Amino acid sequence: MKKFSLLLVLFLTLGLFLAACGEDDGGESGGDxxxxxxxxxxxxxxxxxxxxxxxxxxxxxxxxxxxxxxxxxxxxxxxxxxxxxxxxxxxxxxxxxxxxxxxxxxxxxxxxxxxxxxxxxxxPETIQIVTTVDSGIETVDDLVGKRVAVGDVGSGTEANAEQILGVHDITFDDISAEHMGFGDASTNLQDGNIDAAFVTSGTPTASIQELSATTDISLVSISDDMIQALMDEYPYYAKEEISADAYESFDSTATTVAVQxxxxxxxxxxxxxxxxxxxxxxxxxxxxxxxxxxxxxxxxxxxxxxxxxxxxxxxxxxxxxx
Missing domain, CATH: 3.40.190.10 (Periplasmic binding protein-like II)
Structure with a gap:
């Protein structure tokens, strides 16, 4: 009887131990x-x-x-x-x-x-330089002195904007750099609070689609020599074409770069x-x-x-x- 009782206690103890080991950590991970x-x-x-x-x-x-x-x-x-x-x-x-x-x-x-x-x-995540037809901006060099959205602080878009401007010998000090995301940039373009915006996103981008439905937009192209200079310095870029039918009020192609x-x-x-x-x-x-x-x-x-x-x-x- 004493041996039986001892075995029973051991089995119960082992059972409690295994049950405790089998408990998860608040539902974050399974037993496997x-x-x-x-x-x-x-x-x-x-x-x-x-x-x-x-x-x-x-x-x-x-x-x-x-x-x-x-x-x-x-x-x-x-x-x-x-x-x-x-x-x-x-x-x-x-x-x-x-x-x-x-x-x-x-x-x-x-x-x-x-x-x-x-x-x-x-x-490919296309770097789109979006502006309005009324802004008169046609080239990257035209961004000098303009109010330009360059993405959120510390974002990938901000880095892309800095690098593209850099190969054109333009810094954020040469523009009025505004830090904001895609949605805010679209709204501010429509309201006339900014002149252009860098947007790094797959095309078509919803916020630009919405903007193009009410505003005549334009996409700024990057020249082939500047694209080559960019790819030479940053090999993760690739040349990318934005088709004429990407957005409602945009009726010509644009040449730019993309990341993945x-x-x-x-x-x-x-x-x-x-x-x-x-x-x-x-x-x-x-x-x-x-x-x-x-x-x-x-x-x-x-x-x-x-x-x-x-x-x-x-x-x-x-x-x-x-």
């Missing part, structure tokens, strides 16, 4: 190490990141058991990288150039930001979880395409084009299998 509640940072609601990111979040939530993803509006690339690097979010949409700067600790990053890897690249939009994830997301999430996104790509036209450019064949950082092992496994 998967992160159950995932935050995917996107961008401003007027841009392209937001609808694409929300669609990706919904696809994963609906097709991967035990994982719920929230697509959250944010300040885009720089903010997103800081949050993911700090462990405040698991995934984010960012520019490939900004992801590179962060891991090098250069440009807008005073120190190295790490702890994240690439998942896939999606589409990409998805990143924390390094410590389990490989098998990332594999299943990436698989769900590509196998339900129709839902991504319905969210925004740029979703059509997400393909397995181009998913590593412009990848400026190391791939997450889970993404690499899936893409290599395909």
């Amino acid at each position: 190490g998967w992160v159950e509640n995932v935050t995917l940072l996107t961008g401003g609601e007027a841009g392209t990141y937001f609808p694409l990111g929300v669609a990706m979040a919904d696809v994963v939530s609906s097709n991967v058991d035990g994982v719920s993803v929230d697509g959250i509006s944010s300040g885009a690339s720089v903010v997103n990288i800081n949050e993911v690097s700090a462990g405040e979010a698991e995934m984010a949409l960012v520019q490939n150039d900004t992801a590179f700067y962060a891991q090098e600790g250069t440009k807008m990053f005073e120190e190295v930001k790490d702890g994240y890897s690439g998942i896939f690249t999606i589409y 939009a990409m998805l990143i994830a924390r390094d410590d997301l389990p490989e098998d979880q990332v594999y299943e999430m990436v698989k769900a996104i590509f196998e339900n790509k129709g839902d991504i395409e319905e969210a925004h036209e740029r979703g059509k450019q997400l393909t397995v064949d181009t998913a590593q084009d412009g990848m400026s950082i190391d791939l997450h092992p889970g993404a690499e496994k899936y893409l290599n299998e395909q």
Whole structure:
């Protein structure tokens, strides 16, 4: 009887210990190490990141058991990288150039930001220099002395604006630089409070579409020699054409440059979880395409084009299998 009682106590103790070990940490991760509640940072609601990111979040939530993803509006690339690097979010949409700067600790990053890897690249993010027909601005040099929106402070757009102006020997001191996002820039262009705006986003961009419906807009081209100078100094840029039918009141083509939009994830997301999430996104790509036209450019064949950082092992496994 004493031996039986002792065994019973031992079994009960072991059971309580295993139960305690099996408890999760407030619902953040499952028993197999998967992160159950995932935050995917996107961008401003007027841009392209937001609808694409929300669609990706919904696809994963609906097709991967035990994982719920929230697509959250944010300040885009720089903010997103800081949050993911700090462990405040698991995934984010960012520019490939900004992801590179962060891991090098250069440009807008005073120190190295790490702890994240690439998942896939999606589409070219076109740097659009938007103005109105009435402004009389036709070239980049015409921006001197003008009120120009250059993106939020510390944003990828701000870096793009600084670099494009730089190859033209123009600095922010030569213009009246206004720091604001796409939505505010569109409103201020319409109201006449600014003369032009740099917008780094997939075309068509919702805020510019809305502006072009009520205002005659123009897109400023960058000359071929300046594009070459830009690519020589910053190899993550590529030449890009904006078609004449991109916006309602815009009826000519524009020549500019683009970087790549990409998805990143924390390094410590389990490989098998990332594999299943990436698989769900590509196998339900129709839902991504319905969210925004740029979703059509997400393909397995181009998913590593412009990848400026190391791939997450889970993404690499899936893409290599395909």
